[in-house]
Amino acid sequence: MASLNPVDQSSIFAQDVQFDEGQILLLRHAKPLIDPEISPVNWELSPEGRSQAKHLLEDSRIMELDYIFCSPEKRAIQTAQPLSDDFGVKIVEVEGLREAHLDKFYTETEFRSFKEIKFEDPNLEIGEPHSEAQLRIIDTIEGLRSYVRGKSVIVVSHGTVISLYMAYLNKWTVTQTKHFWRTLDYCHIEDISR
16 A cells, blocks of 8 residues: 655656546545544444445446545545455555544544534644644645546545535535534545536
């Protein structure tokens, strides 16, 4: 698996492809097996999540694939693996696609409560502030976008940063962003092609 830092994104491309057409799909990872004993970065997919990832192969929006850019977190990589295997496309890990984590493990109720508060106050420092996470995900996706014009691309990431990116793209209010985040299913796909 290749690895890519937001700073050196251009190093994996021999040339800047300049086509107008193409497709960029933003994919939330499949359902993880939540284990409070290990870092969320290392959470694997649950059995249901593995099934969800395999079902991506049946999604009619994914007809061809030139690149898979993926968060380096294990659940995201495992979500992308069936697509990589089926299309014969290498997964490129991109640090900027990682999740905006809280400062420690919280119960589901506490987690949802803190995330809601962080959407209201994006500078709140319970883990990575949403304001910083939003700038990171925007820079990362827009940087990748500039190199993949005319190509079919899947970008695999996480619920919070996907919500923050979609808020930027659609100029959503906090209320709209929170609603999107609350209703975002595992393996949800957004077509962010322009």
